[in-house]
Amino acid sequence: MFVQRIITKDYDEMSRRAADFVADKLRQNPELRLGLPTGNTPRGMYEQLVERYARGELDFSRVHTFNLDEYWGLEPDHPAAFARYIQNHFLRHVNVPSGQAHWPAGKGDAAENARTYEARIGAEGLDIIILGIGVNGHIGFNEPGAAFDARTGFVQLAERTRQDAFHPRSGFATREDVPIHGITMGIGTILEAKSILLLASGASKAEAIQRALEGPVTEEVPASALQRHGDVTVIVDEAAAARLADK
Numbered sequence: 001m002f003v004q005r006i007i008t009k010d011y012d013e014m015s016r017r018a019a020d021f022v023a024d025k026l027r028q029n030p031e032l033r034l035g036l037p038t039g040n041t042p043r044g045m046y047e048q049l050v051e052r053y054a055r056g057e058l059d060f061s062r063v064h065t066f067n068l069d070e071y072w073g074l075e076p077d078h079p080a081a082f083a084r085y086i087q088n089h090f091l092r093h094v095n096v097p098s099g100q101a102h103w104p105a106g107k108g109d110a111a112e113n114a115r116t117y118e119a120r121i122g123a124e125g126l127d128i129i130i131l132g133i134g135v136n137g138h139i140g141f142n143e144p145g146a147a148f149d150a151r152t153g154f155v156q157l158a159e160r161t162r163q164d165a166f167h168p169r170s171g172f173a174t175r176e177d178v179p180i181h182g183i184t185m186g187i188g189t190i191l192e193a194k195s196i197l198l199l200a201s202g203a204s205k206a207e208a209i210q211r212a213l214e215g216p217v218t219e220e221v222p223a224s225a226l227q228r229h230g231d232v233t234v235i236v237d238e239a240a241a242a243r244l245a246d247k
């Protein structure tokens with residue numbers, strides 16, 4: 001495993017360093033195939049990327065984007081849908097052509113949607129996948145117990161994930177509205193990306209980060225699978241890094 005650890009003072013610096021990482025990769029390869037997370041963690045990174053694009057520093061015209069996951073059963077324009085999130089926070093502000101922005105469909109025939117999505121990722125795979133981490137160590141919607149060789153598929157959300165998904169900016173009106181299922185790139189799909197960027201901020205993520213990076217590699221901690229990958233960069237703020245033995 002090669003893990004580069006970058007520990008930042010706070011959330012804003014984490015976001016800037018994450019945007020630096022993407023910007024560098026984009027300059028090296030304008031045709032980047034980029035796996036993208038949603039949630040609270042990457043909001044600041046997207047803001048940074050949008051600002052840099054507006055200043056003329058970045059060009060996404062040849063980039064393909066692939067969302068990591070989606071809730072099951074929401075319309076793509078539901079306020080909580082990840083397809084909508086990525087439009088609002090990133091795509092509508094930059095020049096990724098619409099035919100080059102991909103996400104797993106969260107309605108219809110799940111097995112068919114999963115096959116279609118894997119086919120889009122295709123033999124070329126992803127150059128980078130950016131990940132957040134759940135308090136329970138999940139990556140995407142790969143919850144504790146998910147197989148490390150899993151491909152894109154239909155999954156059940158952990159109760160903890162459903163709890164954390166309901167917050168003032170979540171787009172859900174009530175706790176009960178959070179779907180029970182999702183569709184997610186599998187850990188096997190994620191591990192095939194050429195490089196992985198893992199982001200985390202805040203004390204609530206400190207235990208998950210410690211277990212992911214320093215604990216045993218076990219399906220009980222989905223993010224511990226990253227220890228099996230050869231090119232992982234971890235950018236975490238001091239609060240999220242607080243439990244790491246090796247800083």
Ligand code: PGA
Pocket residue numbers: 038039040041042132133134135138139140
């Ligand atoms: P968050 O979610 O960025 O909203 O904390 C991360 C995740 O659950 O993967």
